[in-house]
Amino acid sequence: MPRIEPVDLLNAYCEGAFPMGEDDGSISWYRPQMRGILPVAEFHVPQRFARYLKQHPFELRWNSAFGDVVRGCADRDSTWINNTIIDTYEELHQLGFAHCAEVWRDGKLRGGVYGVSIGGAFFGESMFSREPQASKVALTHLQWRLKERGFLMHDTQWTTPHLAMFGGHEIPCAQYLELLHRAIRRKVTFM
Template identity: 35%
Template sequence: MIPWLSDNTPFPPLNKALDDPNGLLAAGGTLNQGRLLDAYRRGIFPWYSPGEPILWWSPDPRCVLIPEQLHVSRSLKKQMRSQTYEVCFDRNFPAVIDACAAPRSASAGTWITREMRQSYIELHKSGYAHSVEMYQEGEIVGGLYGLALGKLFFGESMFSRRSNASKIAFVHLVEQLKKWGYALIDCQVSNPHLFSLGACEIPRQEFEDYLQRYLNVPHNHHWDFEPDLFRKE
């Protein structure tokens, strides 16, 4: 059994998370800004479907990407150099989360509920949540969003409307985070898409060590700009 959270109930220790399903820690509570920030700072994230209570997770192992270990295939580099596109940060956060929330197939639903959408938009307005957008001919064709706390980035979701658009946006993000001295990108749960870019799995305890070391490291950079990676002359 997992604990049911009221609005003020603290999260249980991460070692209380279930093995099956992997990482399920608690249910209930709210998605207000204080609760969400507390969750991420403890290595916990919400993930649930419409009609379910809020479910809180901390899987073991944890999928992460160390910026210096980013892998960009030769074919992806070629595509990035040959295509005409624009990548921006924080230009249109609501459009990115709406695109991520859209069903990926005719029969698929979405885990980004209306409540979750509004909560992350509020986090964006407060300077915690950020988006990366890829545009072609003025149309947004790919992107991702997540949270930045200290020198850690917590990835939430990504989308593509053109081949490899989310990968290209992710590469721009990782290269920029590398310049800013970020230590780790939390990818939460592994998949082949992330592994192809250099992600790996680490034990939960090692992930907690990253939280302790880098959550409170200050930063003085701004997000609302266009990165110059692979920009054509």
């Protein structure tokens, strides 16, 4: 099984690249020409979902079941999260760089989101739901935490309809790199 050294992964993030696992167990590196971001300061919660949040029956936790969140994200028919990715991000979590927002109900993990923080940049990796709205709840609380802590950017790699409803959009790689280099120099912490 290939291995990604944590320092190599952190350096890649700082240069705008990220890994994805392939079906054969190998790792490919990406640096798309258009990058998805989710605005931190201007994060938008749709009105209908905001009403849902006010009465949601979930408990939110941070970093209490990181490996379970990553495996929950990998638990789908088609995934880029192979064993190398799981092992690498669990190691980054132990080193204090990878974090997750977890959504629980009745003592069971129902959804979550995980990613990597470097300075004031958060690199969102994946999210999952085991029941409706759970990943949106995790994402919303993550965004609020990033804003509260002074983060400058949330990289989503690409933009999906799910992210677009919260204001996610794409910017050219050159603009992304400018924002990235400002963000990683910012002195903030996730926890």
